[in-house]
Amino acid sequence: MQDVRQxxxxxxxxxxxxxxLILSETMTAEDVPGWDSLTHINLVVAVEKHFRIxxxxxxxxxxxxxxxxxxxxxxxIQKKIQRTG
Amino acid sequence: xxxxxxxTDSLAxxxxxxxDERSAALRTLLGEVRQxxxxxxxxxxxxxxxxxxxxxxxxxxxxxxxxVYGMLRAHLxxxxxxxxxxxGGFTTTQLAxxxxxxxxxxxxxVEMFEAEYGVxxxxxxxxxxxxxxxxxxxxxLATSWRDLIRRPGLDCSREDVERCVEAELSDWLALWRTAHxxxxxxxxxxxFDRPDWRQLDNHELRHPASLSRYINxxxxxxxxxxxxxxxxxxxxxxxATSGRRAWGDPRFFFHAKMPCAPEYLIDYAxxxxxxxxxxxxxxxxxxxxxxxxxxxxxxxxxxGMGGIRLGQGDAEGEAFQAFQRYAKALxxxxxxxxxxxxxxxxxxxxxxxxxxxxxxxxxxxxxFMANWTDKAANLREIARQLNIGVNSLVFVxxxxxxxxxxxxxxxxxxxxxxxxxxAAFIQAIEPFRYFQLTSLGQEDLRxxxxxxxxLERQQALSGSENVEDYxxxxxxxxxxxxxxxxxxxxxxxLINKSNQFNVTTRRRTAAEVLAIVADPCWATWTVSxxxxxxxxxxxxxxxxxxxxxxxxxxxxxxxxxxLKRGVETLVCNHLCEFAARRGLKRVRGEYxxxxxxxLVKELFPSLGFAKVLExxxxxxxxxxAITPDWAPRPVTIEEQ
Numbered sequence: 134m135q136d137v138r139q140x141x142x143x144x145x146x147x148x149x150x151x152x153x154l155i156l157s158e159t160m161t162a163e164d165v166p167g168w169d170s171l172t173h174i175n176l177v178v179a180v181e182k183h184f185r186i187x188x189x190x191x192x193x194x195x196x197x198x199x200x201x202x203x204x205x206x207x208x209x210i211q212k213k214i215q216r217t218g
Numbered sequence: 219x220x221x222x223x224x225x226t227d228s229l230a231x232x233x234x235x236x237x238d239e240r241s242a243a244l245r246t247l248l249g250e251v252r253q254x255x256x257x258x259x260x261x262x263x264x265x266x267x268x269x270x271x272x273x274x275x276x277x278x279x280x281x282x283x284x285x286v287y288g289m290l291r292a293h294l295x296x297x298x299x300x301x302x303x304x305x306g307g308f309t310t311t312q313l314a315x316x317x318x319x320x321x322x323x324x325x326x327x328v329e330m331f332e333a334e335y336g337v338x339x340x341x342x343x344x345x346x347x348x349x350x351x352x353x354x355x356x357x358x359l360a361t362s363w364r365d366l367i368r369r370p371g372l373d374c375s376r377e378d379v380e381r382c383v384e385a386e387l388s389d390w391l392a393l394w395r396t397a398h399x400x401x402x403x404x405x406x407x408x409x410f411d412r413p414d415w416r417q418l419d420n421h422e423l424r425h426p427a428s429l430s431r432y433i434n435x436x437x438x439x440x441x442x443x444x445x446x447x448x449x450x451x452x453x454x455x456x457x458a459t460s461g462r463r464a465w466g467d468p469r470f471f472f473h474a475k476m477p478c479a480p481e482y483l484i485d486y487a488x489x490x491x492x493x494x495x496x497x498x499x500x501x502x503x504x505x506x507x508x509x510x511x512x513x514x515x516x517x518x519x520x521x522g523m524g525g526i527r528l529g530q531g532d533a534e535g536e537a538f539q540a541f542q543r544y545a546k547a548l549x550x551x552x553x554x555x556x557x558x559x560x561x562x563x564x565x566x567x568x569x570x571x572x573x574x575x576x577x578x579x580x581x582x583x584x585x586f587m588a589n590w591t592d593k594a595a596n597l598r599e600i601a602r603q604l605n606i607g608v609n610s611l612v613f614v615x616x617x618x619x620x621x622x623x624x625x626x627x628x629x630x631x632x633x634x635x636x637x638x639x640x641a642a643f644i645q646a647i648e649p650f651r652y653f654q655l656t657s658l659g660q661e662d663l664r665x666x667x668x669x670x671x672x673l674e675r676q677q678a679l680s681g682s683e684n685v686e687d688y689x690x691x692x693x694x695x696x697x698x699x700x701x702x703x704x705x706x707x708x709x710x711x712l713i714n715k716s717n718q719f720n721v722t723t724r725r726r727t728a729a730e731v732l733a734i735v736a737d738p739c740w741a742t743w744t745v746s747x748x749x750x751x752x753x754x755x756x757x758x759x760x761x762x763x764x765x766x767x768x769x770x771x772x773x774x775x776x777x778x779x780x781l782k783r784g785v786e787t788l789v790c791n792h793l794c795e796f797a798a799r800r801g802l803k804r805v806r807g808e809y810x811x812x813x814x815x816x817l818v819k820e821l822f823p824s825l826g827f828a829k830v831l832e833x834x835x836x837x838x839x840x841x842x843a844i845t846p847d848w849a850p851r852p853v854t855i856e857e858q
Contacts, residue, residue, distance in 0.1 A: 150285055174474050182276060
């Protein structure tokens with residue numbers, strides 16, 4: 134899990150062009166400057182590419198919705214990596 | 219602080235990095251580019267960034283590249299800029315950014331206007347729309363199969379389908395015509411991509427009303443009937459080349475109305491950008507090939523004719539042969555081929571003359587440089603001999619050290635990164651669309667022949683007593699006529715790519731030239747020239763406008779292959795004759811200096827024009843009075 138968080142943080146830093154961004158489980162889309170519907174697509178593409186996974190259409194929508202946070206995203210990534218790995 | 223060598227080292231590392239180290243290498247490179255920008259070294263930064271923008275970049279890399287490009291934009295002074303309106307049937311935000319970046323990689327600046335998605339008809343039909351305030355040179359109609367207005371039902375007869383094609387086409391024709399009439403702009407129109415599912419599966423091929431058949435018919439008709447001011451962009455080929463299933467990832471359409479999977483937007487953008495850049499004269503003209511391990515396997519100087527790997531019997535040898543076939547195919551459509559190799563010339567040439575598996579022969583090569591001089595110097599010499607710009611060259615060499623040297627010492631030359639495996643050369647070069655074209659004329663098909671005939675002429679010149687005798691011995695025949703339907707494409711091509719013999723270097727689209735031809739205040743001339751060594755084709759274009767009592771030469775350009783043969787004088791005679799016939803009092807010429815047109819700085823005075831005004835930057839106006847006793851100057855060219 135530590136690796137996934139670290140690597141996801143790198144992806145976030147790249148996508149949001151913020152080399153000091155620190156990812157925490159409780160963060161939501163509102164906490165990250167620049168995380169709008171456009172950059173959301175960029176984030177999805179970058180995460181998919183990095184972890185060689187694929188999100189379902191509904192999962193892509195859910196990530197940004199209320200009640201979701203970085204923790205749920207990390208868990209989703211973790212689940213998908215295990216399935217493919 | 220990042221020095222130039224840090225920048226170039228990081229660039230070399232990035233270009234040669236394997237896929238899994240790519241993003242780290244890019245991060246390092248972009249960090250250094252940012253430092254260079256911060257240190258006020260925008261030119262170094264731009265040069266490196268330009269080479270880092272690759273059609274093979276992934277989507278995330280492109281976002282990062284575009285961000286850094288945004289920091290640089292204000293400092294850039296591209297030689298060419300254009301105004302592009304992107305009107306999309308889908309979301310074009312990311313595509314437009316990628317087009318901007320790809321244009322930067324090709325050497326052009328672009329001012330963009332982007333409409334909201336799905337309102338392209340309103341933008342064009344409403345004369346009060348933002349589009350008209352922006353005033354583009356080119357409109358890109360970014361549509362997809364989802365923008366089809368009509369689709370035939372499965373019960374439609376063949377005739378019904380044809381009627382449907384006609385109706386669909388006439389809607390698009392009306393859209394193009396409206397935009398063109400109001401703006402005089404070029405239009406770049408996507409054709410229709412076929413989706414990745416098929417209602418009738420394999421039977422789509424045979425049923426006349428299937429969606430695939432319908433789209434095929436429509437694409438064909440569009441390509442055949444697009445007016446000269448419309449270029450059809452083959453999006454269906456983009457989807458097919460990448461693979462429709464991967465290309466059309468619909469998740470991103472459902473989420474963000476993106477036309478294809480984000481990864482493919484970069485390729486898409488290079489394709490669009492190349493079609494916008496080519497009419498600006500930015501398409502490459504010459505493919506320069508290294509020999510050892512590029513055109514054949516092994517080193518001819520060490521391995522000898524029997525030892526190099528080429529052709530049947532060896533898989534890698536077949537791959538080298540296939541690459542030669544690719545180069546030959548480019549030559550057949552008008553791309554010049556040249557050789558730049560570290561070799562003894564006779565040994566290298568012997569392969570072209572005697573090796574039975576060679577596809578390329580000596581007469582395919584317009585300039586052959588095999589010596590031990592550094593390749594950057596040789597490339598400059600090739601450009602000089604062929605009379606083309608150094609920035610018109612694409613250099614293919616298997617040796618990473620040679621590539622790095624050329625990138626550093628001849629930064630204008632395009633140097634694609636190629637893998638070691640010759641079977642992958644073509645795929646490494648193709649996505650750059652270096653040699654993009656929007657039309658293909660007789661001149662293109664016969665270009666190599668022109669260059670060969672020129673070589674023979676040069677030999678004839680060296681055997682002549684004096685220039686006068688030589689010109690007479692050429693037995694030149696010229697055809698001088700206004701721009702017409704047949705000569706439009708070639709005229710526009712010359713207007714947009716001639717750099718050296720070009721007094722004002724005003725670029726114009728087909729649409730703009732058409733408007734000039736139709737305007738009674740303007741006159742146009744084209745000159746086609748042949749002689750005993752062959753046909754030079756259409757080699758000169760002149761556009762002039764009547765202003766009061768003067769005939770003002772707005773554009774005068776000529777292909778450098780017919781320099782100093784008397785065509786200049788012939789043209790001047792025609793201008794004067796026209797002015798006299800119209801009762802005009804003078805012919806006025808203008809010279810706008812550019813880094814490339816020093817050649818024609820003295821053109822007007824050499825023809826008897828007197829200077830009337832010169833600005834500090836060398837921009838000058840010249841006049842020739844048309845007196846009642848005016849008579850044409852003698853030329854050794856007969857007129858047809």
